[in-house]
Amino acid sequence: MTNNPIHHRHIKTALTIRLVEEKFLQLFSEGKLNGTVHTCVGQEFSALAFAGQLKKKDFVFSNHRCHGHYIAFTDDVRGLLAELLGKETGTCGGIGSSQHLCNNNFFSNGIQGGIVPVAAGYALGNKLKKNGAIGLVYIGDGTLGEGALYETMNIISKWEIPLLIVCENNFYAQSTAQQVNLAGDIESRAAAFGINTYKGYTSSPEELLSKAEEVISYVRDECKPAFFLVETYRLNPHSKGDDDRDPAEIEKFRNNDYLEIFQKTNPVYYNQYQTEITNEIDVLLSDIFNDSDLALDKYYSPKVPVENADWMALDPIGKRQVELLNTFFKDKMVADELTVFIGEDILSPYGGAFKVAKDLSFIAPERTFSTPISESAIMGISNGLALNGFKPFAEIMFGDFITLAFDQIVNHASKFYHMFNKKVSCPVVVRTPMGGRRGYGPTHSQTLDKFLIGIDNVKTVALNTFFDPAVLYHSISSEIHPVIVIENKIDYGKKILNHQSPNYYYERTDDLYPVVRVRPILSKPTLTIVSYGGMADLINTILNDIFVETDLKPELIIPSLISEMPVHLIADSLEESGKLLFVEEGSASGGIGAELAAQVAEYTDFKYVFRRIAALPVPVPSVKSLENLVIPDKNRIIQEIKYYFT
């Protein structure tokens, strides 16, 4: 190990990090700190070498052990202290605390591995902006177990994204020693993707600093990714207590720690710096203690629901839904330089499994990204692009595959805005075709919509065949929060409002997310049916059969924003009909109908009958006869209406 002297500026920063974290541990033991802290005592020079040597325009993504990275990059000690003390003046208003920081291009999140594709997306954004900024993402060695990392390494290498991955190898993941879980070799993992790899040690800061500088320049100048393995050791427990490591081992590393050595070799400087910094921290703290907590209404205030204003008549459009979608995206790609289209197999001439992306790669090749089979990375990269000001439209080839992107939706896209105390927003859009009736079988036909509503701060929109999908996509384009769009495989090929049942009036609200209503021209409805997407298309074609066979005069209400049902409109109709039916293509249990039932019950004060018709609780079979039984078809719907309501 080399122990060349380094600039005292670095020593002071490293010592600041250490003293701040030790303060946290002290405050925690005094009961003044809520939650948890993961300190990087012993690892500080990794923060200095990378986060500390970036430019302001660059960015850093970090993980749970992020205080050092934060201070090294932002120099914002007060914001960090106040954040951990849960104060409004904290960097994220006390919402994020230790693991969720956001300030001037610095982001951290507590999901291991999840930030890697997000960082890649952010870096891709910089590459598209050609602003010369690069990015850095820190992971621990334990995180080498996460799949999202490898999806991302593949893509950043292939697409030459200027992202530096720094793996801080402290030989432990929480309580588990590395040899228990890690197979093979670390550096060759990155090398296998064709990524340049480097190595350094926090015990040799001078060498680490200069190697880091070199790698940073490589990433910036070559516009290529790099992987840097930092060997280091944390001298404190994983978080606050419990350390099962051999004390002798810890002691050995402590003796080798640069700051410890500096204290012994330069006691005068050390003591002087220590006193200075400690005083500084104490002064800040005594000030912070007077700050107040964030008020709830600054964090969350319920939305006042907007009553739908006007109704407008619907007209058929002699075009298939997929053509209209394709036209929308072609126009959008041309009109808006911040639009990005990303997904599997979307390059033209193929243009995506369902042809929504046809010709996009001809029109805007630099913003049309055909990805490997990596749903998690598709979603994560889209999230990163969205954080960086782009409007990404991510396509998940089949609805069933959206589960692989779920962490990115729930723990990243959904949370960023609030957990970073509204400093950023993530206007990502993910579109996917759901639904069966094409014989694709269990993993390509299921309707998973019920898992996709009820995600906080995420809108879930379902297209339908009653009006131009561009109306919805225009609204979606101007959202500043994430939107999931459920498309339907069968509906793609249908023309808009191709079928109109006789004696019904077809209309929609002029909301951002219009509600369609199909109601008897004169009669009072005696059955209110709510359905959406592909199922609504089917119901529309059998309205007359329902009437002829059940004697009930149905009114069909079709929401497009299925995460926020138009309960007042449904209740208006229900008040007349007294009977409410929800038909969904997914299975019933824990489903969208269940949510609707709860909301309608909470909203109304009159008696009515409610029923659901849904898929049977089994995977969708491929064989046609069975598929038609598992997913509600015309016969079943009519039979069940008769059974339930007459």
Place this chain on the structure above:
Amino acid sequence: MALLQEIKVPLLSVNDTSLTIIDTPFTSGEKVDTGQVIVVFETSKTSYEVTAETPGYIQYLCSNGDDYEVNEVVVKIFSDSKDIDLSVETPVKKIKKLAPINTKEWSGETQFSSGAKKLLEENELSSDLFKGYDFVSKEDVMAIMVSSPKTKKNKLANSVSQMPKQTRLDIIDYKISSGKKIEIDYLSDVQQAGLTSTVHIYVDTAFIFGHLNNALKALKNSILPLVIYESSRLLKKYPLLNAFYNSDSISVYKDINPGFAIDIGKGLKVLNVKNAGELSIQHIEEKILDLSGKYLDDKLELEHLTDITFTITDLSAEGTFLFKPLVNFMNSSILGISSIDTKLNRCVLSMTFDHRITEGKLVAGFLQELKIRLESYRSDNQSLMNQDVMCFKCRKKLKDDLADVGFSKCITPKGDEAYICQSCFKGY
């Protein structure tokens, strides 16, 4: 400086809980004179004009084309135009309109449910009746059948709602409720021909409940279940009384479905005791109770109200001596039950019939036979009846008398005839 008249949205029919305003001939602030039409409402069937009762200055609290709930004040007339605050244009809460289209101009092809089609066929109704409808369900057909018995024969003669109105100042007009209108239409069908006649007979009811009360669960001392039971059996012999006059022919029902009339707060309805000729007395009692329950709970369905071939109306609880029942639409006769005279131990049965179908002789024969049948229930075994004799002092029943001595007939201190047991008589 006074409010002279206030016009509220009237309740014109049970179904119209709100009315549409279709004309407001003046504007707020204008002067109006007595007798001038000042507002016109539209109901589900007709339009309804309201005239000024006094000269004055008008203020509208409504706007044309909107719906208002019954009892809301929509127009005011003041003695002085200064009383009108024109700033309060339409403070009355409007009912949200669901339809942005003009529902009046509909002329498309009507859709019929299969249930409706069946009902039309069964009742030989023409689908033309439903011109202007979008959808016709079973209920719609039924509603037409009930509200307009003429539909059967497709003649839409002078139904009440179409009679010309006169304005007279010496009388007060009360609107006839839609329920009453239906009733009138219903009864006019047979009665308007003027060819009905009524025959009365009395039935000796002494001890008639002796056995009967043992058989009945709830309707003790009611003769209705027995009358339904016996008359439905007897009607098999008198098919013309289970029939109706159908233009130039007489239609005889194959089934015997007597209906009993009921009117306890929810309008006059006739409820069908289907196939009563095949039911036991107990079943008939159960049916009566069940149907009355449904009537009270508004749970009646089409089948409970239709296909009635013969009607029985029971006014025995109302202290009646004698009355003339009116024959129902699509029936040829109706049997009325008056109250039992407890002194004379008898009650009067009255049967009104359609003379176009049959004559008094046949009806008298029917009643005579019915009387014999009913009287056969009288307990000829006097002792059985006496079991119910009660001591007026201790209220002990003869059948509970363990002394085995018997009761004495006596005169009570009030002067009534009564019985007294031996214990009380001897003064223990």
